[in-house]
Amino acid sequence: MIEQKPLHDGLFSWPDSDPEILGSRCNECGQHAFPPQSSCRNCTGNNTSVVGLGREGKLWTWTIQTFMPKDPYLTDETPETFVPYGVGYVELECGLRVESRLRQNTTADLAIGMPMTLEIIPVRKDDQGAELVTFQFTKKEPN
Amino acid sequence: MDVAIVGLGLHPFGRSPSLSGLEQGAVAARAAMADAGTDFKAMQFAFGGSQDGGNADSMVNLLGLTGLQFTNIWNGCATGGSSLNAAYSAIKSGQYDIGLVTGFDKHPRGAFNPKPSEWGLDDWYGETGLMLTTQFFAMKLQRYMHDYNISRETLVSVAEKAFRNGSITPTAWRQTALSREEIEQAPMVSEPLNKYMFCSPAEGGCALVICRADIAHNYTSKPIYLKTAVVRSRNYGSFEVFAPSQAPFVADSPTVTASRTAFELAGIGPEDVDVAQLQDTEVGAEIMHMAENGFCAHGDQEKWIAEGRTEITGALPVNTDGGCLANGEPVGASGLRQVYEICHQLRGSAGARQVPNSPKVGYTHVYGAPGISGVNILAV
Ligand SMILES: [Zn+2]
Secondary structure, eight states: OOOEEESSTTSBOOSOSSOOBEEEEETTTOOEESSOOSSOTTTOOOOEEEEEOOSEEEEEEEEEEOSOOOTTOOOSOOTTTOOOEEEEEEEETTSOEEEEEESOOSGGGOOTTOEEEEEEEEEEEOTTSOEEEEEEEEEOOOO | OOEEEEEEEEEEEEOOTTSOHHHHHHHHHHHHHHHTTOOGGGOOEEEEEOSSSOOGGGGHHHHOOOOOEEEEOOBTBTHHHHHHHHHHHHHHTTSOSEEEEEEEEEOOSSSOOOOGGGGTOOHHHHHTTOOOHHHHHHHHHHHHHHHHTOOHHHHHHHHHHHHHHHTTOTTOSOOOOOOHHHHHTSOEEETTEEGGGBOOBOEEEEEEEEEEGGGGGGTOSSOEEEEEEEEEEOOTTOOOSSOSEEOSSOOOOHHHHHHHHHHHHHTOOGGGOSEEEEOOSBHHHHHHHHHHTTSSOTTTHHHHHHTTTTSTTSSSOBOTTOHHHHHOBOHHHHHHHHHHHHHHHHHTOOGGGOOSSOOOEEEEEEEETTTEEEEEEEEO
C-alpha cells in the first residue's frame, strides 16, 4: 500500500475515512474562508477558528481547463498523458464558494446548480515515493 | 489646479524583437514629449511601470540624467491607471507643473504564469492547476451568462468588433479583421471562451505628458483634461481572480466602486460619455464591464451589442482601437494605451477609426488581478 500524504496540510481533514473541507469561521462576524486563515476578509478582525465545512455542495460556476498548464503546475502528467479537467466554485452548505478541480470535464456533464461531493485524488509522487493527494469535487450521484 | 494631458506617445504594440521593453517605453516617452513640443529636461517628475520589462526609472539612462523624481509604480493591470493617478495627484496638489507618465512591457510568449507566492497564496494552488486567469474569466462569464441570458453570439460579436477596429488601427498588433465563422471555429481555451476571445500578452510602450491646465496651451492647441483618475481594490464579496474561496454573495466589484467614485468626482454620469475604453481581457470582460461601469443594466448588453451601439458609429463606441483583444496586453502599457486612444478620439485625430460628431467626454477602465480597477474620465 502506497503511503498517501496531503499535498498541503489544512485544506481537508486527513487522515479521515470521510474527509471534509476545512475552513475558518470568524468569531466576530460569522463569515467563512477557505483555506483557513487567522484574519477575516469581511470585518478586518483577527479572531477566527478552524471548522469543518462538510463535503457536499452545489456547483456555482465552472469551466474546463483544456490544455496542460505550464509552471507552477506540478503533477506527474506529460502533455501526452494530460487529461482536461473541470474547474469550478462549489457552494458549500455554509454558503462559502470553494474553488476546486472537478472530475467532470465535458460541457455535457457540467451544469450550474448540480449537486457535488468531495473526493481525494492523487497529484504526484514525492521524492520518498509517497503519493501526494489533494481534493476535488465530483458530481453527486443520487442515492 | 486642473490637470491636462498635452503629449501622447506610443510604441506600436505586438512583437518588436530588436527592442527591449524599456527601449519601447523610451520611444513612447520621446514621442509624447515631441507631441507636446517639449523635452525631458522640462519634465519635473515621472511615474512609470512595467511587469516584465524592468525598472521604469532605469529609463533615465535612455532619456537623460536630469535628476528628476522618477517613481516606479507596479499595480498589475492597473499599473498605468495607478501611474496616471499618481501624476494627477502630483499636479492637482500643486507639487509639480509638468511631468511624464510611462508604461511598457515585453512578455514571454504564451499565457502568463503567475507564482502563487506573489499573490499571497500557497504553492498547492498553482501546482494543482487553479492559478490561471483564463479560468477565472471563464467562470465569471459562465455565471454571468447564466444569470443574465447573454448568448454565445454576443461573445462572437465582441471579438468581431475588436478585430475589425484593430484592422483600422495602424499601431495595433492584430490588424486583420476576422469573420464570425473564423471566430466561432477557433480552438476552445476555457469554456465558453475560445482562442480569439482572449487577449494575449504582448509588447509595447505608451507615454503621456501631463501638466497644469493653466499652462496646457503652451504645449498643445488641444489639451485633454483629466477630470478624475480613481483606483480601487476589491470589497468583500466581489468575485475575483486568484481566490480559493468566494463569499456566499456577490458584492459590487472594484470596477463598480471605482466607476461610481469617478463619476461623482467628475460631476457627470455615464450618459454623458461619448467614447469609452473598457478592459477587454476577454470578450466577456467587455460585456460585463459595460454594466459594471454603469453604461447599461445587467443583461441589456445582449440588445446593445445586437443593435451595434458599441460600434464606432454607435451611441457609445467601446474599444475603438480594438482594445486588448486586438492590441494584446503589455501589462505596464495597456492602461495608458486606453488613455492615448481616448485622447486621440477627443482631439479628433483618430484617423479611420474616428468617432463621428466630435466626442467631448471619454472614459477609460482597467481591471486586473487580484481585483483592482482604475477609471479615468477625460474631456475637451
Ligand atoms: Zn469577520
